[in-house]
Amino acid sequence: MSVARFPPYLANTDHHQRCLAQFRSKSVALEKYIYLDGLKGRDANLFYEMLLGNMSEIIPILYTPTVGEACVQYSHIWRRPEGLYVSIEDKGRIRDVLASWPNADEGRIAVVTDGSRILGLGDLGANGLPISIGKLDLYVAGAGIKPSSTIPICLDLGTNTQRYLDDPLYIGVRRLRPTTEEMDAFMDEFMQAMSDVFPKLLVQFEDFSTDNAFRYLDRYRYRYRVFNDDIQGTGSVILSGFINAARLSSGASGRPLSDHRILFFGAGSAGIGVAKQLLSFFTRLGVPLEEAKSRIYTVDTKGLITADRKGLQEHKKFFARTDYDGPPLTKLVDIIRHVKPTALLGLSTLKNAFTEDVVTAMSALNARPILFPLSNPIHLSELEYADAIACPYDPITHGDTRHEPGQGNNMYIFPGIGLGAILSRTRHISDGMIEQAAVALASSLDAEEHASGLVYPRLGRIRALSARIALAVVRQAQKEGLDANRYLRTLADEDLLGLIQDKMWQPRTTRRAVSAARL
Numbered sequence: 001m002s003v004a005r006f007p008p009y010l011a012n013t014d015h016h017q018r019c020l021a022q023f024r025s026k027s028v029a030l031e032k033y034i035y036l037d038g039l040k041g042r043d044a045n046l047f048y049e050m051l052l053g054n055m056s057e058i059i060p061i062l063y064t065p066t067v068g069e070a071c072v073q074y075s076h077i078w079r080r081p082e083g084l085y086v087s088i089e090d091k092g093r094i095r096d097v098l099a100s101w102p103n104a105d106e107g108r109i110a111v112v113t114d115g116s117r118i119l120g121l122g123d124l125g126a127n128g129l130p131i132s133i134g135k136l137d138l139y140v141a142g143a144g145i146k147p148s149s150t151i152p153i154c155l156d157l158g159t160n161t162q163r164y165l166d167d168p169l170y171i172g173v174r175r176l177r178p179t180t181e182e183m184d185a186f187m188d189e190f191m192q193a194m195s196d197v198f199p200k201l202l203v204q205f206e207d208f209s210t211d212n213a214f215r216y217l218d219r220y221r222y223r224y225r226v227f228n229d230d231i232q233g234t235g236s237v238i239l240s241g242f243i244n245a246a247r248l249s250s251g252a253s254g255r256p257l258s259d260h261r262i263l264f265f266g267a268g269s270a271g272i273g274v275a276k277q278l279l280s281f282f283t284r285l286g287v288p289l290e291e292a293k294s295r296i297y298t299v300d301t302k303g304l305i306t307a308d309r310k311g312l313q314e315h316k317k318f319f320a321r322t323d324y325d326g327p328p329l330t331k332l333v334d335i336i337r338h339v340k341p342t343a344l345l346g347l348s349t350l351k352n353a354f355t356e357d358v359v360t361a362m363s364a365l366n367a368r369p370i371l372f373p374l375s376n377p378i379h380l381s382e383l384e385y386a387d388a389i390a391c392p393y394d395p396i397t398h399g400d401t402r403h404e405p406g407q408g409n410n411m412y413i414f415p416g417i418g419l420g421a422i423l424s425r426t427r428h429i430s431d432g433m434i435e436q437a438a439v440a441l442a443s444s445l446d447a448e449e450h451a452s453g454l455v456y457p458r459l460g461r462i463r464a465l466s467a468r469i470a471l472a473v474v475r476q477a478q479k480e481g482l483d484a485n486r487y488l489r490t491l492a493d494e495d496l497l498g499l500i501q502d503k504m505w506q507p508r509t510t511r512r513a514v515s516a517a518r519l
């Protein structure tokens with residue numbers, strides 16, 4: 001019998017570099033995803049070491065946009081069990097299913113999706129698990145959350161997508177999604193079981209269809225430690241980007257933040273989530289609620305959302321306009337001419353919706369309009385900015401100016417919120433914590449990033465950013481009396497920041513790991 005052993009010279013080579021070369025040798029993004037997933041199964045430490053050392057190259061593979069493709073194809077590329085599936089067929093014994101997770105007492109953060117609205121790709125059913133896995137990889141990379149304390153979960157409740165029901169390799173239960181009553185009963189049992197089995201857990205809801213995203217956030221946010229990334233994480237990160245973009249766009253004119261008029265193209269969980277975050281920020285700046293609300297306009301597939309529209313979904317009612325009674329405004333350019341917005345935010349899933357006409361109309365109204373095309377994956381973005389959109393992480397040169405495109409993505413925010421919530425042992429995640437996270441991110445641009453005209457800091461600094469966000473979250477939890485970890489109250493900011501940084505998990509370097517294994 002032969003025994004596998006390391007070649008004796010391995011300690012002198014850098015296995016990290018070998019893996020990186022193997023990763024780079026794959027020309028297809030999905031192949032890179034499969035390679036990285038295999039590496040994680042073989043050597044998680046090395047996987048995270050590679051991720052941390054090459055974030056701008058690897059994040060677009062593990063996360064948006066390639067993770068979208070991995071989800072669409074998941075039943076076909078599946079190689080090994082990962083994460084946790086909790087099925088509708090487990091109803092009545094969900095606690096036992098959760099308790100099968102190894103080291104339950106270590107659990108600190110779970111990302112939970114039901115696969116019903118993965119990015120802008122629709123209902124992918126049980127194929128949605130990679131979105132939870134990818135978000136948790138970013139918790140590890142971005143905030144140093146210990147990998148063994150993360151729990152990726154996909155609720156396997158069926159799918160209404162016929163092509164998956166017809167696919168012989170489909171990995172999930174082969175049934176249509178449950179009724180609202182059935183789903184509520186399942187979710188109640190699931191959330192109670194989660195808090196029993198993992199008492200220290202923070203739950204992040206991810207990519208639930210719009211109605212359920214709002215419904216389960218409202219239902220559980222004060223009962224358990226839970227937040228919704230698409231509503232609140234996106235709200236926070238876009239508020240942060242808006243604060244910095246407004247500063248850039250106002251130039252010397254010094255237009256106050258609350259003087260902006262903001263048009264949301266897309267009024268789903270993300271659009272309305274961001275709109276509510278901006279509204280509450282403006283009111284905190286002292287703008288009366290009705291006035292702040294009057295500065296926000298929303299658009300869906302039927303055009304400008306007005307209160308007189310029949311059968312308006314619940315989540316669209318709050319921002320529906322009562323001051324327009326002309327013929328329905330359906331074309332975006334006409335809506336822009338009517339609203340005269342200073343900022344246009346795309347969260348619609350409609351590829352290339354910001355046409356040249358749209359950009360021209362915005363530019364005619366503003367010396368430097370704010371345009372945020374935010375839909376995912378990148379190929380569904382509302383605006384193609386030359387090759388910038390094909391790869392949002394590479395700089396491009398336009399005329400004499402070098403532009404560094406990036407996407408305001410909730411990945412800037414959730415790792416820091418998670419870390420702050422874990423360390424403070426907050427009872428729940430408050431609106432104030434979400435807002436303070438945004439303010440901390442907005443004020444984290446360094447001098448060079450300011451000089452380069454960036455709206456968001458560079459991703460390579462994500463751990464430093466997450467530490468500042470976590471600090472702001474801890475302080476806000478203390479201010480609201482939500483923190484169970486009272487010791488942190490005794491620390492000055494500088495010491496608390498130091499403690500937060502010390503708590504971040506680091507992968508061992510491969511070289512040290514190999515030497516240790518040989519001792």
Ligand SMILES: NC(=O)c1ccc[n+]([C@@H]2O[C@H](COP(=O)([O-])OP(=O)(O)OC[C@H]3O[C@@H](n4cnc5c(N)ncnc54)[C@H](O)[C@@H]3O)[C@@H](O)[C@H]2O)c1
Pocket residue numbers: 117118119120121209210230234237265266267268269270271299300301302303346347348349350374375376377380407408409410411
């Ligand atoms: N950048 C980020 O951090 C971030 C965060 C969350 C969501 N998103 C992306 O935003 C998009 C929307 O997410 P969501 O959760 O709000 O989805 P959703 O399905 O809840 O909402 C989509 C909204 O867009 C509207 N819409 C769709 N087609 C349209 C059209 N042709 N014209 C006008 N409006 C149209 C719909 O009516 C709906 O209001 C997705 O692509 C998602 O990936 C990005």
Ligand SMILES: O=C(O)C[C@H](O)C(=O)O
Pocket residue numbers: 063064118119120207229230375376409410
């Ligand atoms: O997953 C992302 O990239 C952002 C966001 O959560 C989304 O659903 O699009």
Ligand SMILES: [Mg+2]
Pocket residue numbers: 119206207229230
């Ligand atoms: Mg999402």
